[in-house]
Amino acid sequence: MAGVHPGTASRAMNPDMEHLVNEATARRVRHAAEQLGYVPNSLARSLKTSRTQSLGALVPDIANPLFPPILRGIEDVAAEAGFNVLIANTDDDPERERRQVASLRARQVDGLILASARRADPVVLALVAAGVPVVLVNRVEPVLCVPGVAGDDTDGIRQAVAHLHALGHRRIAHLAGPAGTPTGAARLDAFRRETAALGLDAAGCPVALAASYRTEEGARCTAELLDSAPGFTALLAANDLLALGCFETLAARGLRCPEDLSVVGFNDMPFVDRLTPSLTTVRVPQYDCGAQAARLLLSRLSAPVPADETAESVLLPLSLVVRRSTGPVRAGEAVPAR
Amino acid sequence: MAGVHPGTASRAMNPDMEHLVNEATARRVRHAAEQLGYVPNSLARSLKTSRTQSLGALVPDIANPLFPPILRGIEDVAAEAGFNVLIANTDDDPERERRQVASLRARQVDGLILASARRADPVVLALVAAGVPVVLVNRVEPVLCVPGVAGDDTDGIRQAVAHLHALGHRRIAHLAGPAGTPTGAARLDAFRRETAALGLDAAGCPVALAASYRTEEGARCTAELLDSAPGFTALLAANDLLALGCFETLAARGLRCPEDLSVVGFNDMPFVDRLTPSLTTVRVPQYDCGAQAARLLLSRLSAPVPADETAESVLLPLSLVVRRSTGPVRAGEAVPAR
DNA sequence: GTGAAAGCGCTAACAC
DNA sequence: GTGTTAGCGCTTTCAC
Numbered sequence: 001m002a003g004v005h006p007g008t009a010s011r012a013m014n015p016d017m018e019h020l021v022n023e024a025t026a027r028r029v030r031h032a033a034e035q036l037g038y039v040p041n042s043l044a045r046s047l048k049t050s051r052t053q054s055l056g057a058l059v060p061d062i063a064n065p066l067f068p069p070i071l072r073g074i075e076d077v078a079a080e081a082g083f084n085v086l087i088a089n090t091d092d093d094p095e096r097e098r099r100q101v102a103s104l105r106a107r108q109v110d111g112l113i114l115a116s117a118r119r120a121d122p123v124v125l126a127l128v129a130a131g132v133p134v135v136l137v138n139r140v141e142p143v144l145c146v147p148g149v150a151g152d153d154t155d156g157i158r159q160a161v162a163h164l165h166a167l168g169h170r171r172i173a174h175l176a177g178p179a180g181t182p183t184g185a186a187r188l189d190a191f192r193r194e195t196a197a198l199g200l201d202a203a204g205c206p207v208a209l210a211a212s213y214r215t216e217e218g219a220r221c222t223a224e225l226l227d228s229a230p231g232f233t234a235l236l237a238a239n240d241l242l243a244l245g246c247f248e249t250l251a252a253r254g255l256r257c258p259e260d261l262s263v264v265g266f267n268d269m270p271f272v273d274r275l276t277p278s279l280t281t282v283r284v285p286q287y288d289c290g291a292q293a294a295r296l297l298l299s300r301l302s303a304p305v306p307a308d309e310t311a312e313s314v315l316l317p318l319s320l321v322v323r324r325s326t327g328p329v330r331a332g333e334a335v336p337a338r
Numbered sequence: 339m340a341g342v343h344p345g346t347a348s349r350a351m352n353p354d355m356e357h358l359v360n361e362a363t364a365r366r367v368r369h370a371a372e373q374l375g376y377v378p379n380s381l382a383r384s385l386k387t388s389r390t391q392s393l394g395a396l397v398p399d400i401a402n403p404l405f406p407p408i409l410r411g412i413e414d415v416a417a418e419a420g421f422n423v424l425i426a427n428t429d430d431d432p433e434r435e436r437r438q439v440a441s442l443r444a445r446q447v448d449g450l451i452l453a454s455a456r457r458a459d460p461v462v463l464a465l466v467a468a469g470v471p472v473v474l475v476n477r478v479e480p481v482l483c484v485p486g487v488a489g490d491d492t493d494g495i496r497q498a499v500a501h502l503h504a505l506g507h508r509r510i511a512h513l514a515g516p517a518g519t520p521t522g523a524a525r526l527d528a529f530r531r532e533t534a535a536l537g538l539d540a541a542g543c544p545v546a547l548a549a550s551y552r553t554e555e556g557a558r559c560t561a562e563l564l565d566s567a568p569g570f571t572a573l574l575a576a577n578d579l580l581a582l583g584c585f586e587t588l589a590a591r592g593l594r595c596p597e598d599l600s601v602v603g604f605n606d607m608p609f610v611d612r613l614t615p616s617l618t619t620v621r622v623p624q625y626d627c628g629a630q631a632a633r634l635l636l637s638r639l640s641a642p643v644p645a646d647e648t649a650e651s652v653l654l655p656l657s658l659v660v661r662r663s664t665g666p667v668r669a670g671e672a673v674p675a676r
Numbered sequence: 677g678t679g680a681a682a683g684c685g686c687t688a689a690c691a692c
Numbered sequence: 693g694t695g696t697t698a699g700c701g702c703t704t705t706c707a708c
Contacts, residue, residue, distance in 0.1 A: 005695050010687060017687090022693055037468055042444040043381050043390070044685035047700045052381070054445075062413070063406040065608065072401045075427060084441060087425050089413060103422060106380040107392075130375060244612065270403065274582065276614030343679045348703060355703090360677055382701035385684045 001032040009033075013040060046108060054084040055297060056104035056112045060092045064213075064241075065269045066286065067115060070137060073290025074113055081298050083110070090116040092212070097123050105132065111297045113137055113290075117146075118180050133300050137293035138286075140313050141182040147300070149293040149314045153183060156282040156318035157190035160236050160264045161198065163280070163320055168329035169234040169262060171204035173225050175246065177238035178212055187238045187266065206232060210242055218245020219252075226253070233261065233329045240265040240272050240281055243325075247275070258327035268321055277324035285316055292316070339370040347371075351378060384446060392422040393635060394442035394450045398430045402551075402579075403607045404624065408453055408475060411628025419636050421448070428454045430550070435461050443470065449635045451475055451628075455484075456518050471638050475631035476624075478651055479520040485638070487631040487652045491521060494620040494656035495528035498574050498602045499536065501618070501658055506667040507572040507600060509542035511563050513584060515576035516550055525576045525604065544570060548580055556583020557590075564591070571599065571667045578603040578610050578619055581663075585613070596665035606659055615662035623654055630654070 002009065004025060011017040012029035021029075032038070046052040057074055059067040071087060078085050086109060088100040097116060101123055104112065111133035117124050119141055127134050128146060136148030164172050174191045177184025188207065195205045206229035208221035218241060225232070226249070237243035243265035250257050257263050257277055265272060265281035272279040292314055340347065342363060349355040350367035359367075370376075384390040395412055397405040409425060416423050424447060426438040435454060439461055442450060449471035455462050457479055465472050466484060474486030502510050512529045515522025526545065533543045544567035546559035556579060563570070564587070575581035581603035588595050595601050595615055603610060603619035610617040630652055 006685085007687075007696075008694055010685095011694085014687085020693070025693080039440060039443045041385075041446060041685050043385050043446050044700090045687070047379075047381050047385055047685080047702090048687045050700070061410070062400075063410045063608075065403060065406075068401040068403075068406055072399070072427070075400070084424065084426075084445065086422065088422075089410070102377060105377045107422065108379060108381050247612075270401075271609050271613075274585075274613055275609075344701085345680075345703075346678055348701095349678090352703085358677070363677080379701050382684090383703070385686090385701080386703045388684070 001036060002028045004029060050108070052108045052110055053082055054086055054107070054109050055294070056086045056088065056101075056107075056109040057115070058088050058090055058097065058100060058104075058112065059115045061089050062087060065271075066138075066240075066267055069270075069286035070115055070290035070293075073287040073292075074137075074294040075290075077291045077294035077298070083298070092116065092118075094118070094121075094123065097121075101127065111135070111301055113293050113297055115139060117141055117148075117182065119182055119185060133297060133304070135293050135297040135300070136313075137289050138284075139182045142313065147296055147312055147314075149289050149296060149316065150183075151282075151284040151289065151318045152315040153186040153318075154190040154193075156266065156284070156320070157187050157236070158194050159318070159320040160266075160282055161191065161194040163322065163326065164234045164236065164262060164264065165198050165200075167234075167262065167326060170200055170329070171232040172200065172234045172236060173205065173229070173232040174207045175218060175221050175225070175235060175237040175242045176207050176209050177242070178210060181213075184210075184213075184238055191236065204232065210238070213239045213241050215241050215245040215248065218242035219248040220245070222246040222249040223253075234264070234326070235261055236264045236266075238266055240267045240269040240279065243272075243279055243281070244275075257325050259330070262326040262329075264320075264326060273321075273323065275325075280323045280326040281321055282318050283321045284318055288316060339374060340366045342367060388446070389448055390446045391420055392424055392445070392447050393632070394424045394426065394439075394445075394447040395453070396426050396428055396435065396438060396442075396450065397453045399427050400425060403609075404476075404578075404605055405453060407608075407624035408628035408631075411625040411630075412451055412475075412632040413628075415629045415632035415636070421636070430454065430456075432456070432459075432461065435459075439465065449473070449639050451631050451635055453477060455479055455486075455520065457520055457523060471635060471642075473631050473635040473638070474651075475627050476622075477520045480651065485634055485650055485652075487627050487634060487654065488521075489620075489622040489627065489656045490653040491524040491656075492528040492531075494604065494622070494658070495525050495574070496532050497656070497658040498604075498620055499529065499532040501660065502572045502574065502600060502602065502664065503536050503538075505572075505600065505664060508538055508667070509570040510538065510572045510574060511543065511567070511570040512545045513556060513559050513563070513573060513575040513580045514545050514547050515580070516548060519551075522548075522551075522576055529574065542569065548576070551577045551579050553579050553583040553586065556580030557586040558583070560584040560587040561591075572602070572664070573599055574602045574604075576604055578605045578607040578617065581610075581617055581619070582613075595663050597668075600664040600667075602658075602664060611659075611661065618661045618664040619659055621657050621659045623656075626654060 011021045012026040090097040117139045140148030140150040176188040208225045210217040265279045268281045268283035349359045350364040428435040455477045478486030478488040514526040546563045548555040603617045606619045606621035
């Protein structure tokens with residue numbers, strides 16, 4: 001319609017090549033495109049250039065409130081660089097994860113951000129072996145030698161334990177996350193180290209292992225702890241959803257929080273500040289995690305890192321947000337220091 | 339590697355064409371593919387077939403808890419049919435919406451699901467004019483003549499008003515959603531009709547118009563209502579987030595819910611059952627909305643509907659969930675004028 | 677049952 | 693500054 005060769009039209013429509021074309025011609029082409037409602041076919045473009053300008057993002061479940069802020073962080077950074085993001089849910093199911101990764105690879109994403117990594121995740125290993133640029137977020141596993149962005153779990157747990165200790169608690173239980181997740185394992189490790197470092201009696205600091213990061217699991221494990229190892233005055237949950245489950249069990253048994261039990265969560269999910277009692281929790285900057293992970297991946301795309309270079313992971317600082325679910329231990333319940 | 343022509347390999351790898359190829363040959367091809375870690379390039383396939391097996395989904399903001407369940411519904415149905423979903427955020431910004439639609443079209447999505455439609459949305463009209471299969475969800479606008487799936491807002495408001503009326507409330511305020519959104523407009527309309535039908539005095543049923551579906555807006559508008567038209571004993575918010583804002587203002591002014599003011603929300607967002615007081619609200623089956631919308635779109639893709647056929651919209655039944663934020667009006671007691 | 681060949685819409689060398 | 697050409701990886705009609 002502009003009376004030019006397709007090649008010229010292509011140049012006129014591409015901001016990076018526009019300078020190669022006569023200003024008047026370019027205007028004519030753009031005008032024709034506008035008239036025709038022409039939208040360049042990015043599939044064809046990608047087939048030619050073998051870059052799709054799109055990233056894949058894998059999350060366990062988009063409906064889990066932890067992940068939308070991360071995804072939003074990824075999207076915003078990606079959009080700024082002209083990248084789209086394809087989101088897929090794994091439901092923490094390895095088989096589904098495998099299928100989703102295959103689908104994203106078939107769609108030729110330029111790189112992948114995984115919020116769904118499990119410990120020694122074979123899918124991640126395969127991806128790395130295949131040379132696909134990958135960055136982990138939230139769940140970072142150093143053993144995998146994949147760069148990632150996450151909160152500094154160890155320090156977060158340290159702050160939470162220190163807070164409870166300062167309130168006089170000496171018997172602190174831990175509601176640990178699934179052993180298969182890097183976060184669950186790291187937080188449990190940190191919990192054991194920190195309580196030991198403060199000289200707390202290991203027997204007074206029982207641990208329950210949740211099978212998943214779900215409210216019902218939190219409720220079940222809390223009940224289990226109360227039944228099998230009573231006597232603790234505070235409970236540190238590896239995740240806010242688990243803490244919500246704890247609230248449920250306490251309510252069901254007529255126990256009050258924080259009077260009977262102080263509860264600390266992890267993540268600072270949206271709306272946990274509006275619960276009663278409002279949840280004391282370790283704030284993880286999810287949006288920033290996502291944004292940083294996207295930046296890390298984009299930088300690796302534009303400047304590929306040699307295989308022998310060590311994968312650098314970023315640990316974002318966390319801060320404890322003290323609210324109403326934690327309080328001083330009751331005098332009668334304080335365990336005498338030995 | 340299998341020693342066959344690419345065309346044969348293609349047939350062997352495609353479940354629908356597999357019957358055209360010798361079983362032994364097919365096995366050989368699949369084995370070679372496995373060995374090589376071969377993943378078919380769906381870009382090239384799509385370029386040839388001009389179907390991408392992907393849908394676009396536009397939401398105002400993925401971090402708004404209303405939308406993840408809808409997206410999950412879409413994804414699950416799409417996945418079952420072998421479709422991927424590309425998600426994009428509009429932030430309710432028409433310009434951003436335009437760009438996102440262009441990007442999705444450039445990626446040749448086979449159809450679009452919009453949760454972000456505004457009233458008489460020009461982007462939607464342009465899409466329809468261009469013959470792109472479109473389905474609306476949540477925000478459905480009959481005027482646009484686009485099929486959609488949403489809750490039956492009119493009936494939802496009816497139930498909420500009837501509930502408050504049954505509790506003795508005769509002065510009910512409405513915190514209306516943005517006039518630019520179909521949901522805001524429909525709920526306001528229904529509110530006016532229902533209160534009138536019950537013979538309530540219009541002057542005793544003041545309305546505040548929120549500029550956006552955000553907590554802060556809800557807080558601001560509640561304050562405005564309390565200041566300008568005190569005397570109402572119940573407040574019906576067009577959306578749970580607005581209701582949360584209402585809670586904030588009540589707390590700030592030392593007013594109790596439901597003793598001083600009964601509050602009803604809309605949507606039944608995740609976690610509003612855990613607030614104090616737990617929120618009485620109209621439950622919208624978000625997941626089902628998304629799932630139905632996806633089904634509707636997929637059916638239109640496989641059996642295109644002639645242009646002259648009327649767009650059929652689906653209204654899902656809603657139900658009021660009565661919790662603790664509503665209670666009987668106390669005789670002679672009204673919200674104290676400041 | 678398999679091979680041959682054309683072409684989806686675009687871009688990037690290369691001419692001129 | 694613009695036209696020409698080849699080809700990205702795949703599918704599909706048509707031969708045989």
